[in-house]
Structure formats: structure tokens, C-alpha cells
Amino acid sequence: MTSVEQVVDFSKRDHDRYLTEFKEYLSIPSISTLSEHKPDIQRCAEWIAKQLTGMGFKNVELLPTAGHPVVYGEWLNAPGKPTLVVYGHYDIQPVDPLNEWVSPPFQPTVRGEYIYARGASDMKGQGHAVLKGLEAWLRSGGLPVNVKMFFEGEEEIGSRNLEPFVEKYKSKLKCDFVLNCDSSILKPDVPALVYGLRGIAYFELHVYGAKADLHSGLFGGAVHNPAQVLCELITGMHDPNGHITLPNFYDKVRVLSNEERAELARVPISDDDWREMAGTKLLYGEKGFTSLERVGARPTLEVNGLLSGFTGEGSKTVLPAKAMAKISMRLIPEQDDGAVEDQLKEYLRKNAPPTVTWEVKNLTSDPAVLVDRNTPAMRAAASALQATFGVKPFFLLSGGSVPVVSMMKNRLGVDSVLLGFGLPDDNIHAPNEKQHLPTYYRGIETYIRFFDFVSQKSMPH
């Protein structure tokens, strides 16, 4: 029987091949939100299926959903050992603004220690690392655990068809726990394990004024400008202390324990680090909380997009007929993602002037989640990180949202371990997204060790 360190050593010889394949994976523009990329989504799913088959996975197939397909495959030849679902997503975010990319988003380019491409960090990097971790075991004779691969294609659009899918394939997906690779660590030398994720509720707010755009000279002064109204409504959604004003918004927000606050305060990310990662001259946020608390333990309301009137070159003197904002809230347990829509509408009913009409479209929503820090799987993840990075990982609350974690808990009754290797300054969802290559290779090692630690633990069945 091959030892885990032999598998790790074995994998180290393959870094060049890993990088070549990683680039191939990154070059597929699998953008889930844009319908013109549907063929690329299909191609990307088939690419992963081919990888799984090549590695020795069985029953590899693309399972249809109401949207983009799920890639499934299984390796169940470790009798008596735990069974885990390895979750990931192969879809990625759009690339605009395209002109701000230094190298084209689908021509993966290595500069220094980084590889630049859309999806490099979120999450083709983690996805590919776990594939290579599994492959290293399989090339060494077999996996020490049972694995069901489950890569979806709609994470970046809120996993909107996943819940009925998971319900339908409940027995196929039966497992002891989920390894969710869509996660990150703090710094290249500071590993971390996420035990809490914010939820999200994402809306489009449309404000309508006149039936058509008007001339700002001939009508300006006599009618209400919906772009102005939209700005006023958005302004009113926060008070001067950065608190959100939607009625009852904070009612169910979980308050951090003193112990948790103290633990978070030990995390070695200074305000200087935050400033540098964000690329901003000053930090800003809700009064009374540290940056880590603001991002992990407090809800937010952000404007994700604004559009109204004339935005091209030059000076068109239009008084717009309408204005639109994309607005999303990050949620904290036990906030109800459904209730937020009512709170937003209640705010608008109270504050929108009678001169305009408005409409709210709910694009996606998902509740926040907390996972148990003391399951055997969580301890296996902590051990694997410590063995690879040489230091104990920090336990963290993340600001992002991974809808599938709560879904797996609710539908399959299992916890998730969030173990991934993004870094906070990877420019995910932004131009020049990148993956730190030394961290990607360490990710592969960590996954190799994780499967070994898991096989040594007794799992609750």
C-alpha cells in the first residue's frame, strides 16, 4: 500500500502537466449567466467528465437539470471507509469590463507566481486541484475513501435549479459529508477553514418615470427624474452610521459571542492587509465592528450595478424615462432570505415618491449557513492543512455565499467541509482574476492528505 507522503511526492513530479491541463480547463468560457455561452458550458462539463473517466471514475455522466448539467462520477472501491461527495462548480462569472484585462480572460497567462484567467480562482483552480489530488491517489493504486463527484454549472447564477436536482438524486448523492472546494485561505502562508457563510438576496430595482425619455431642457424641472429618485432611494437604504434601514432587517441577525470575537481578532489580517487586498485608500463600514466582522458576521446591502439614461460618449441631454439598480444583500443567520424581499418592498412602499412607479425583481436568494467546527471531517481538513502549511488553520466566517451548503444540509442531512485555495486578492468576479500557483500546488497536496485523514477517522453513518 502506497503511503500518503509517497502519493504527495509522486504528484510533485507532475506540476508541468497539471499546469498544461489547468490552462486547458481555464480556456473554456463557461459563463453561466450569458445564454450565448451555453455551448461552452456543455463543452466544459464534457471536459470534466472526460477527466473523471480517464482517472478511473465509474458511471460518469452529465445529469440534466432545468438549466446547465451537473457532472457526476463515482469511485466506490473503499469498503468500510467514509463516502464523500466532492462538490465544485465549473461555471464562471462574466468578464466585463473586458478592456481592463491585461491578458485576455480566456488565454490563461502566467505572470510571476500567478496564472491569470477568468475562473482561475473562482473556482476552476480549486476544482482542478481536487481533480489532481484524486488522480494522484488513483495513479498510485486507488483512493483511501469513497468519492462521488458533483460539479454543477450554475453556481454563479445562484444554483437556481439545484434544489429539485438534489432532491431527485437524493439516494445517488447519499454520503457521510460533502467536501466543498469553493473556498479560500487567508494568505499563502496562513491557512483557514470557513465555518460560516453569508446568505444572499439579489434584486433588480427598476424605477419608472415618464413613458419615454424626455428632453432635459424642454421638460427638466417639471417632471421627476427617475435616476434622481433611484439615487435617493438607494441613499435612504443606509443611515449615516452605515446601518441598513430596511424595516426589521436586523431582527434575526445572530450576535457574535465574545469567544468568537476574540478568536476572529487573532486572525492575522490587519487593516493594512484589507486595504491592500481591496486596493482602496481607506476602509469603510458599519460602526462598531472590525473589518473581519463586517465581512463575515454582519449583513450588507450593496449596489452591484446602476444604469439609466445616456451613458455613451458625449453629452446627450436626456431626462431618462427609467433607472435600474442591481442591489444585493449579504445575510447572516438567522435572517430569512425570503423575508428580505418583503423588507425591501416595504421600504419602497414607504419611501418611493408618488411621481414614479417601481418594480422589484428577485434574481436569486439563499440563506446564510454555519457548520459545526468539530466533526471528524472538519478535523481531518484542519490536520491536512496543518501538515501541508506547517501551521494550524484559523477558523473563519466568510462573507461569500455558497447556496449548496445549506441545500446539502437540508436535503441530504449532511454537513459540508469548506476546503479551498483561493486568496482574498485573487480579483474574483473582477478583471484580471488570478490564482497563486504555489498555493494551487499546495492545494493539491492538502487534498491528497485530506483523503488520507478522512479514511483514518470514524465517520458517523
Place this chain on the structure above:
Amino acid sequence: MTSVEQVVDFSKRDHDRYLTEFKEYLSIPSISTLSEHKPDIQRCAEWIAKQLTGMGFKNVELLPTAGHPVVYGEWLNAPGKPTLVVYGHYDIQPVDPLNEWVSPPFQPTVRGEYIYARGASDMKGQGHAVLKGLEAWLRSGGLPVNVKMFFEGEEEIGSRNLEPFVEKYKSKLKCDFVLNCDSSILKPDVPALVYGLRGIAYFELHVYGAKADLHSGLFGGAVHNPAQVLCELITGMHDPNGHITLPNFYDKVRVLSNEERAELARVPISDDDWREMAGTKLLYGEKGFTSLERVGARPTLEVNGLLSGFTGEGSKTVLPAKAMAKISMRLIPEQDDGAVEDQLKEYLRKNAPPTVTWEVKNLTSDPAVLVDRNTPAMRAAASALQATFGVKPFFLLSGGSVPVVSMMKNRLGVDSVLLGFGLPDDNIHAPNEKQHLPTYYRGIETYIRFFDFVSQKSMPH
């Protein structure tokens, strides 16, 4: 010698030909603000030059400016009679949002009493009507006055190269007054003469936050969102009564006399009319003023466009790095269009938070103007309108801005008569721009009579 009414009768036989030629003029996409339309601008200028030459104008030429050319031509065979410059512009506004046009903007289409096309009202309609009015006299033996044609190609971009041009061709443009055709009446049966125009100052306001777009989950709560800041800054530019808060903004705004207010109050446009023209359910504006006063006699600050972050299909969870608003002010005598930029910057210095940086770009600016209601030319215009429409015209303050009027006063020392035939609900600068065809034909008649009335008046030399 042909009488004026014979010329009018003669012109009435040509309506079909007028419409055919008008459609040809409208089909040229002479959008001045978009550089890809430069060849169309040239083609449009040449089209007018060809018309002028065909009618018998002499010295017809395209005079270069630093931007798009001016079309010039003269007919100076009425010795002892007044000389007028006929001003117009052949450039037009962009057409977006294109998908809201019922028929394509450059395929002029007649539906009911209207012709639909970009520029139909602003101002190819008036421009073509005056050409046909001149042509009717020339086909009847000659004009009763001396005319210098002067059609520019940059009115929709603030006539930004016109001032040095007018200065250079001062002697060529020498005249008794200017007939400016870029104007409108109130309703098809309610003629009007504009004696005041608002000025304009048009800016782009850019707010910059982080150096790149961020993930709204991983950073949301810890950095200031520039879209949020932009909304707050815009909100603060008005107080709850609709007054503009820029420092010293109202200092030089002319106060209406009681006589003027009484005269404006007699204008037969009700609030219902305004609502219908604007296509809005409720009117809105600065407290203490009527709609006509709000539009004609009060300055405004309008958001002409908003752009930030992700505005496409779906839900991209981006925390934008920057946000932009197009903001323009309509000005009232004696507001200084240059001072407004300082007032805006002063406001931003006082109100922008230290978490962002901002930048103001001045796209165009021009002061407001008032013209004398009692010049012989103004009286000739009133008489021509009364003879054609059967009722006396109302004297009006218009909300729009026509930079060339103040320029002609300052550079050539002459007044302008604003005589044009747009209607307030023509959708200018918006989708489905239209011209009311019976009004267009009446416009031709009015111009024919106007030249006759002018030739009967003694002009100051």
C-alpha cells in the same frame, strides 16, 4: 411681381415632393457625437449644399471648423432690403435605446399625421421647412430679402467649435438679424415665439473606489461602494423642496417680473397638458412655481445618465470599482456657465467622503439668453404666425439651450428671432422622435410670409 399669397398657394401644390425630399434628408444618420458617423455628417452637409445650389443660392460651400463643417450659401439680390442669416443645424442626437423605436430611426415612416425619424423635429423638420419656404420664393422669381444660409453640424454637441468660426467669418456673416429655426410652438393650433432660452452646463462625475471591481461577498461591508457614494452625492444636490444645493447656485438667477408671470400664466398649457406631453402620472418640481416657470424661468440639475458595475442579464455579485453620472444644469440669466463648474466642485469637496476619489469632466457649457420682444424682426415673426395660424402667438420662455443665440449677439452684435415648428411632445432626444406633418407644412407657409413681412419693415442697420 408675385404676391406672398401666390407664393403660398404655389408651395401648397408641392407637398408630395416636399415629403419625399424630407424623407431623404431624415434618412442620413448625421449623429454628431459619435465619431463613426463622421462620413454621414459630411454626406448630410453635402446634401444641403446641393439643395441650396439647386435653388439658386450662390457661393455655396462647406466651411471647415475644428469639427464638423458649416454649410454656407447666399442670395443677395434684394438691394435695400434687410439681410438675414438663416441659422439651423443638420446634426442630430444618438438613437439609443434603439430597441424602443417602433420604426427604425433612419427609415422615416409616416403614421397618421406624423413622420417618425431621428431628427424629424430636432431640427431637420424646421431646417427643411425653411429651405422649402426659401425655394418657393426663388421658384416664383426671387426672395424679397437677402439671405445667408448657415447650417452647422455640432449643435447637439454644444456647438463647441462655433465661436472661433463665427469670429473668423464675422464679415461674411454680417447681417441685420438671425432667423434661428431651432425652435417650437406650443400646440398645432397655438403658435408661440420664444424670447428666452436656458443655458446649460453638462458634466460627467466619476467616483472611484477600489482599484478594481471586488467580490461583494468577500469585501462587502469593509469598503465603501462608489455606486452608493455617487447616489448619496446626487441625492444631496437637491433639498426636499427641489432646490439645488450647490453653493451660490441661485445667486444670479433672474427673478420674473409680475407682468411676465401674468403673461406666462395666460399660456394655454394646463398641468394636464404637461402630464400628457411628458407621459407621466404626476408632475413634480421646485415648490412655488408653475410648470411653465419651472421649465422656462428656473434652473435645474438633472441626472442624464448613470453607469456602474454590472448592468447585464443576471446577477453578478460585484462591488464596483467606480461609478459615473452624467449631470447637467439648465441655467437662467445671469448665471455664469463657467461658475457652475466651480460650484459643483465646491459641493463635492465639501460632501464627498474621504474613502473615494472623484473627477469632474466639463463636456459642454453655454449661458442663458433673453432676446428683445419688440424688434422689427420679432414683430414680423409674430405677424407671419398670426397670418398662418389665425391667432396671435404667445411669447414664451423655453427650457432648452441654443448656444448660437448668445454667440451671435456677442460676436456679430445681432439679435435672433427664434421661429421653429417643433411641438413639445415630439420625443426629441428620445426614441420615436416625430414631426407633426400639418405643422411642418404650416411652418413652410409661415417662413414664406415671414420673409415678406421682414421686407416690409425697416430694419436697423
